[in-house]
Amino acid sequence: MAFEPEAAERDEWSYAPAAGVGPLRFGMTVDEVVEAAEALGRTKVSECARDHAIFSPTRKVEVHRRGVAPSLPAVTAYVSQVAGLFCVAVDAVHGPQVAYDGLPLVGRDMSELESDAVAYAEARDVYFRYTPEGYVGPDDSGVVMRGQPVGQVLRSRPLFMVTRDGAHTEWDSMPSEEYRVNGRPAA
Template sequence: MNVGPLRFGMSHQQTVAAMEARGVTSPTLQAEPRHGVLTQRADFRAPTAPAWLPAVTLSYREPGILACVAVDALQGPQVWLDTLRLVGQVPSELAERVFDYVAEHGMSPAVSTEGDAVSDEPGFMLRAQRAGDVLLTRAFLVAPFDDWAGTMHDCLPSSEWNVR
């Protein structure tokens, strides 16, 4: 599965090269508070964006392999699942369309503990993120996780739970 120029399984160096080719910069790799096998992360942002405002956050599992991509509701690029725009949408409206899509393709829709639309098969969770007085969707996508996690919830790094 690809997320724009990123392929799950890439090394950090490969993800930096792919993102920089799109004009997005990253600081060095950071330690991630331990959550299962996820050990590192990198926040990518537009060169003019403040350091605290990442557009895309990548999480890596041991040994430095891209495992998760989180796309910010306000700063991130648009991510598509066929004809569905996943970023910056009204969560309740998009959840219904996503559940229809997942069911039509023979996959299992689910709801996270926070009420977000989830599907293990394509590996995504549409999290709700504050945008002033409204909520918008933040796409969280994961690599196939049969060998390193049990469910989508196991794939969310600790830092992702802090995004509101």
């Protein structure tokens, strides 16, 4: 059974590889991201730690849903000074629903998502892939599946990405804030 907290109140966003997710388009400036995110809720902009000198300064735009008690951001967008918007992380509990060719990706029990991804790939004669942490998702370089603890269950928290600042892969481009092991920040 799919996990759908507050399903009646959650928006449904579409994903277009290399283009964007929902109203957010890769390459947008911070101001454009803030303006596009207004439909979902209030925003907070902050600087990201500069852990890798090869990347230009990056800002984080956290989008909190209106009418929801203080909580994690529904969406976190990462905007590079050089590349513009390059990563959109969707929260497993408060984020909008996003599907990949009909396969729901947000807020899923990770083991259910794995079963559904395997069945999806077999039915369509396509591939799926595992992350280094063991999370399964579509075989699309623009989608990186992450785990987010929700109670006693690990839920899916996808990142929708393009590479930034001369990086070769989305793994190289991933914001340091998004490095997690089983949904918890890396030590």
